[in-house]
Amino acid sequence: MQRPNCEDFRSLFVNDIPLMDMRAPVEFTQGAFPTSVSRPLMTDDERAAVGTCYKNKGQQEAIKLGHELVHGEVKAQRVAQWKAFCEANPSGYLYCFRGGLRSQITQQWLKEAGIDFPFITGGYKALRRFLIDTIDEIAQKPTMIVAGNTGNGKTIMINELTNGIDLEGAAHHRGSSFGRFVTPQRTQIAFENDLAIQMLKKQARDVERFIYEDEGKSIGCVMVPLSLQATMKQSPIAVIEDPIDVRLDRLLDDYVITMQRDYVAHYGEEQGWILFEEYLEKGMFNIRKRLGLERHQEILDAQKHAIKVMQSTGSVSDHDGWLVPLLEQYYDPMYTYQLSKKAERIVFRGDYQAVKAWFEAQ
Template sequence: MSRPNCEDFRHLFVNDTPLMDMRAPVEFTQGAFPTSHSRPLMTDDERAAVGTCYKNKGQDAAIDLGHKLVNGDVKAERVAQWKAFCEANPDGYLYCFRGGLRSQITQQWLKEAGIDYPFITGGYKALRRYLVDTIDEVAAKPMSIVAGNTGSGKTIMVNVLANGLDLEGAAHHRGSSFGRYVTPQRTQIAFESDLAVQMVKKLDRGIEHFVFEDEGKNIGCVTVPLSINRAMQEADIAVIDDPVDVRLARLLDDYVVKMQRDYVAHYGEEQGWILFAEYLEKGMFNIRKRLGLERYEVMLKSQQHAVKMMQSNGSLTEHDAWLAPLLEQYYDPMYTYQLSKKADRIVFRGDYHQVQDWLAAR
């Protein structure tokens, strides 16, 4: 099978094509694509120096400076890294910001090393434009919203449904005070790219009606794309009505069991437990004003005691002493109020499985 034209962006994203990003590290950090790997032509300092030279002396002088900065052993080391990537990912592509000089230079140096590797026409900018357009395309299509009190399994459902789109997964944040993960949240650009790639894959499968979890404008530190947010404000809503004990079990698993495991796996036993406890305390601290300081102090002490018992003997039962009032006295009243303002758009209610079956039938 021949390789696709490098302008066939849908094919690249549907097939999780490996992409070698030639931009400087700072550009990559600001946002890239799910299958991108940073193998920069220049460091941040080198790029800044070349950019200054370009402004002051023009393109030819900037190119000459670039060749002086990336030469000899430095050049050999970078070409070796690129060559290793190309050999490990023979079906991949490289790109820079616009598919210009950096891509052409990298491609030329690789040819000199015996490897013919294609670059993306239009570079990062063209890929990014394609993904932004995909988000707007999906926003114009029919959609449904799955709603329900905290712990209803909304995120689980959008991942189970063939036409579900996981905003929180793309944001790498669960959208609540306790919503962060062990590793940092994605940047706005990375969030949008991850979400758009989900969309590209589902559009490629012929899906035309999408299901989103009920969200506000922000998920942690990122903002839901405006076109999607606006469309969500008009979509039909299906509400999960699961009992408190079922929701408590989900919350215990998400906020306590999985987070403790992930902190220990990431930082080791001793430091992992310390950071896990800090994560829970920070989540409570963030909502102290809404809880009221007296109730906050009571719930915080219950939380701290539960962590100590969990660490000493593995017990999880003590966590109910703070999770239950967190649900019943804070999250449930707040979400019930928010949902009341959308009552005219609610078209179905049921338990988790009933809502899932109803949405799947649509």
């Protein structure tokens, strides 16, 4: 592939083109693209050895060492993996960090195996730069915010609206004390990559006004990009105001039913239940100071009782015993205070359906 222009990069991401990442596993783990798979030219240890050689002895000696480390059966196994990817994804591309030696060597070895497969000039670094610029560019577009107390279905609405951008989905975290999922949260780089690709796909459908969920500076352990933070702080807000029983049903499904099912599916029955209970207990531990120790212990005891009943009988009704005070004594006062500081930007209030209809009419 010749040096791509912005439209070429845009097409890669909008059309979910398969990408083969030749960087070392540690580089891939730090941040990759949603459609990329790790098929490294070198392992982490091999890359470190070659890097040290390059620093001490120069490029030619480093290349020589690389060929010594990756040869014979090791080379044959890796080329076979690359060949399988290329045959399964004929429209794809390969890339390394800058589109340099690793890409060129991989491409050459594939040619020797009978496959001519393109690599991306500029590599990961150029793709990443394009996505960062995309966030900064789209952050300047007209923006609206959906707000509301915990359990009002803000994320659900974002995903139902054609111009909604799911920040929490990109972060793989729901943004609260109980916000993590069974699988780990994404890295900052992976979060930004996913966010930018969401934006590109919406833009490709002619979306020019974007809707985001009301968030702070961070979602779990990732930071919302500064350019987007600045825009969100100035944007008009629509507030969902659903009855508490509707909100409780959503929280029960999010925090309890879905998480218990996912933990058991991921870890098995016995370990899944243990980790599910730890997840809920950790959520309470995170807010103990704001609740006060006495109130924290009362709600925690109610939570533990509800889990025992759920495990022995399958009933989830006892979870109201801790979810109700969690809403009334912690989440609602905190969010009401935060929203009061944004009162001048609130342009609409209503229940879920009313707010959704209002957004769709804009």
